[in-house]
Amino acid sequence: MTPTRSRAACAAAAVLSAGLLAAACASSPQPSAGGPPATNVSIEISDAGCGPNPATVPTGPVNFAVTNPASDKVTEAEVLGGGKILGEKENITPGLDGAFSLRLDPGTYSVYCPGAAKDTWAFTVQGNGSAAADTSLTAATQAYHDYVVTEVGQLQTAAKTFTDAVRAGDISAAEQAYAPARVHYESIEPVAESFGDLDPAIDARIDDVTDPTQWTGFHRIEKALWADHSLAGMAPVADKLDADIATLKAKVATNTYQPAELANGASDLLTEVSTSKVTGEEDRYSHTDLWDFAANIDGARKAFELLQPALAATDPDLAQQLEARFTDVVNGLAKYRSGNGYEDYGAVTDTDRRSLADSVNALAEPLSQVAGKVV
Amino acid sequence: MELSRRRLLQGIAGAGAAGAGLALAGCAPSAAAAPTDVVDFHGPHQAGIATAVQDRLAFMTFDVTSTSRADVVELLKSWTTAAEAMTRGAAVPGAPPDDQVPPADTGEAVGLPAARLTVTVGFGPSLFTGPDGSDRFGLAARRPAAFVPLPALPGELLDPARSGGDIAVQACSDDPQVAFHAVRNLARIGRGTVVARWAELGFGKTSSTQGSADGDPGGTPRNLMGFKDGTRNIVGTDDAALDQHVWVADADGQGWLGGGSYLVARRIRMFVEPWDRDRLGDQEAVFGRFKDSGAPLTGKAEFDAPDYAATGADGPVIPANAHIRLASPENNGGLRILRRGYSYTDGIDATTGTLDAGLFFLAYMRDPNQFVTLQRKLGTSDALNEYIRHVGSGLFAVPPGTSGPDDWWGRALFS
Numbered sequence: 093m094t095p096t097r098s099r100a101a102c103a104a105a106a107v108l109s110a111g112l113l114a115a116a117c118a119s120s121p122q123p124s125a126g127g128p129p130a131t132n133v134s135i136e137i138s139d140a141g142c143g144p145n146p147a148t149v150p151t152g153p154v155n156f157a158v159t160n161p162a163s164d165k166v167t168e169a170e171v172l173g174g175g176k177i178l179g180e181k182e183n184i185t186p187g188l189d190g191a192f193s194l195r196l197d198p199g200t201y202s203v204y205c206p207g208a209a210k211d212t213w214a215f216t217v218q219g220n221g222s223a224a225a226d227t228s229l230t231a232a233t234q235a236y237h238d239y240v241v242t243e244v245g246q247l248q249t250a251a252k253t254f255t256d257a258v259r260a261g262d263i264s265a266a267e268q269a270y271a272p273a274r275v276h277y278e279s280i281e282p283v284a285e286s287f288g289d290l291d292p293a294i295d296a297r298i299d300d301v302t303d304p305t306q307w308t309g310f311h312r313i314e315k316a317l318w319a320d321h322s323l324a325g326m327a328p329v330a331d332k333l334d335a336d337i338a339t340l341k342a343k344v345a346t347n348t349y350q351p352a353e354l355a356n357g358a359s360d361l362l363t364e365v366s367t368s369k370v371t372g373e374e375d376r377y378s379h380t381d382l383w384d385f386a387a388n389i390d391g392a393r394k395a396f397e398l399l400q401p402a403l404a405a406t407d408p409d410l411a412q413q414l415e416a417r418f419t420d421v422v423n424g425l426a427k428y429r430s431g432n433g434y435e436d437y438g439a440v441t442d443t444d445r446r447s448l449a450d451s452v453n454a455l456a457e458p459l460s461q462v463a464g465k466v467v
Numbered sequence: 468m469e470l471s472r473r474r475l476l477q478g479i480a481g482a483g484a485a486g487a488g489l490a491l492a493g494c495a496p497s498a499a500a501a502p503t504d505v506v507d508f509h510g511p512h513q514a515g516i517a518t519a520v521q522d523r524l525a526f527m528t529f530d531v532t533s534t535s536r537a538d539v540v541e542l543l544k545s546w547t548t549a550a551e552a553m554t555r556g557a558a559v560p561g562a563p564p565d566d567q568v569p570p571a572d573t574g575e576a577v578g579l580p581a582a583r584l585t586v587t588v589g590f591g592p593s594l595f596t597g598p599d600g601s602d603r604f605g606l607a608a609r610r611p612a613a614f615v616p617l618p619a620l621p622g623e624l625l626d627p628a629r630s631g632g633d634i635a636v637q638a639c640s641d642d643p644q645v646a647f648h649a650v651r652n653l654a655r656i657g658r659g660t661v662v663a664r665w666a667e668l669g670f671g672k673t674s675s676t677q678g679s680a681d682g683d684p685g686g687t688p689r690n691l692m693g694f695k696d697g698t699r700n701i702v703g704t705d706d707a708a709l710d711q712h713v714w715v716a717d718a719d720g721q722g723w724l725g726g727g728s729y730l731v732a733r734r735i736r737m738f739v740e741p742w743d744r745d746r747l748g749d750q751e752a753v754f755g756r757f758k759d760s761g762a763p764l765t766g767k768a769e770f771d772a773p774d775y776a777a778t779g780a781d782g783p784v785i786p787a788n789a790h791i792r793l794a795s796p797e798n799n800g801g802l803r804i805l806r807r808g809y810s811y812t813d814g815i816d817a818t819t820g821t822l823d824a825g826l827f828f829l830a831y832m833r834d835p836n837q838f839v840t841l842q843r844k845l846g847t848s849d850a851l852n853e854y855i856r857h858v859g860s861g862l863f864a865v866p867p868g869t870s871g872p873d874d875w876w877g878r879a880l881f882s
Contacts, residue, residue, distance in 0.1 A: 352567055379648070411815075413659075417659060450532060450662045451532075453658055453659075453662075454532070454658055454659035454660075454662075457658040457659060458567050458659065460568065461568055461569075463567045463568060464562075464565045464567040464568035
């Protein structure tokens with residue numbers, strides 16, 4: 093979590109200019125101005141398949157609504173492009189529905205629903221130009237909103253796997269599910285300040301809370317798993333984690349962000365990674381810190397990529413330098429990949445930790461200049 | 468835009484760019500203090516070597532993390548510009564203040580005078596040749612033959628975490644915060660190209676480069692053992708001695724280093740608690756000087772020439788293993804070095820509960836072998852060795868000074 097930042101930014105708001113106030117604490121819904129309107133696409137999944145309706149849309153934001161009236165066999169839908177999952181909705185059992193948003197360039201995509209008689213359906217985006225090449229900052233902040241909404245959707249699903257294991261008292265399954273669930277929270281940490289009290293409720297460490305008996309969230313259960321080796325008393329904590337994430341999901345659906353908030357949030361987060369998280373303090377019991385770092389970098393990079401067109405127009409050198417330094421950091425982390433995730437952070441030597449910190453520092457310094465260029 | 472720290476202090480910030488370096492001397496409110504307060508940045512030699520020794524030191528070495536020669540050049544240009552401004556008491560140049568970005572200058576020197584700040588830069592052997600023998604930046608062919616890492620020397624137990632570095636920055640000032648501000652801001656500017664390797668703060672000068680005639684009040688400053696050591700240091704205005712012992716001549720080898728020098732930095736831990744229990748007579752025998760006056764044991768006043776031939780009832784008046792005898796030019800074929808060291812402390816040694824304190828030895832010389840020769844002798848025989856140990860080390864080639872606003876540190880090396 094980001095306790096000092098969230099407290100400091102909002103407490104100081106009274107003495108800041110109105111512009112900064114909006115940047116630091118924006119959370120009220122605002123209609124998005126400019127840019128193409130969003131298109132709504134419904135995907136009804138069944139044993140037969142998952143045809144999108146309409147199957148052809150114009151360039152721009154697309155809101156997908158996934159429903160499952162009756163199929164036990166098919167419970168998920170993914171939108172694929174260029175061999176990658178661009179957005180997905182999992183665990184849509186009969187009677188449930190779900191939604192996600194994407195901003196899509198013109199091209200051919202597919203909707204995939206494993207298990208169906210016909211599991212791949214065509215989806216086309218028509219038009220000229222590129223959705224991503226829209227240099228308006230409105231488009232950038234809207235796209236970041238969409239990204240956060242998608243990540244929180246995935247967080248809810250992945251956390252449920254984790255909390256189900258906790259409630260079932262299955263230590264091994266819970267340990268397996270812990271890091272993959274956290275990834276979807278750490279990736280949106282650049283804007284965690286806007287989550288208010290949900291951030292400490294979900295992500296506080298033991299030294300962040302005044303009363304340890306009131307400590308909740310991922311790290312409380314992390315301690316139970318890896319330090320106490322017992323899940324006794326953890327079911328209510330798991331229930332509260334699910335509830336807090338559900339509240340977060342409702343909140344981010346209406347949250348809006350300022351360009352400077354994205355830039356400063358990303359910069360502050362990387363600074364935190366390089367100065368304190370690098371010591372291994374975040375996942376001190378599980379040593380899954382590298383998963384978090386990678387997600388933090390992904391989320392910061394997402395913010396940068398969205399601001400990049402606007403930045404390139406005002407300061408192409410800075411944009412290029414940031415590209416190169418993001419690449420350095422990503423390459424530095426890639427050395428520690430293992431299976432679907434990352435090595436145990438306890439096995440990373442002090443020298444290698446310093447090297448990670450150096451590369452993140454080198455990135456965070458120019459990133460601190462971005463907010464001044466995009467407001 | 469450039470802001471003079473003094474002008475900020477006077478509350479007239481933003482009244483106009485103080486672009487010319489003349490501002491302080493010519494029309495700043497504090498003009499009266501300016502002539503002695505600002506050390507010229509440009510010149511044939513870098514400032515901070517022959518310059519009259521300032522009270523405080525901030526020293527930092529850096530490792531280059533970038534693999535790009537262009538990045539190193541850009542860094543040196545940016546550093547030169549920033550150091551020149553700070554030397555004048557101005558803020559680090561940059562964009563005007565903007566609520567949305569961090570300020571270009573970190574700010575802790577706002578309101579402080581220039582305080583005779585000098586910033587001196589040197590290049591380590593590792594900048595020329597990597598540990599694997601690689602020619603990192605196309606400089607290997609320009610490495611002077613004399614410029615090889617110091618050999619293992621007697622009297623040392625070096626901590627790699629406090630030794631070496633691709634680039635060293637020595638900032639000296641009469642104000643500790645002005646000195647710290649200088650290295651901190653260079654470290655910040657360099658982020659992404661260099662990372663800091665180790666640093667040392669010196670809280671009190673132990674050397675004078677002003678000699679006996681118009682020297683510092685009280686003569687040579689004392690080290691933490693309470694002694695005046697280095698009394699016969701090279702005087703900063705003695706051009707003949709500087710040319711012979713300190714400045715590298717064009718003909719010495721690599722032309723880019725002509726007018727430059729070599730810097731040897733040694734973190735010399737003093738075991739002050741045992742020293743404080745040693746009787747006065749022995750302390751004086753160890754140095755070969757009287758503690759109170761600083762005079763050699765054969766003289767009456769600090770600057771009296773030592774008489775190494777004088778004998779008493781028990782043998783030589785200045786003992787055979789006395790520090791000044793072993794270090795003296797008379798006993799080393801005329802070898803001299805320019806010393807510029809500072810006392811340091813880094814708190815308490817956690818293992819022993821003793822003070823982690825000593826001398827941060829800085830010496831400039833024409834050839835690193837001058838130091839090697841002296842330390843081979845001192846490290847083997849010096850009576851002082853019972854109370855000291857060399858625990859950190861660095862050797863750096865210090866390029867010549869910059870000629871003017873278009874010049875930058877190391878231009879001749881990289882051109």
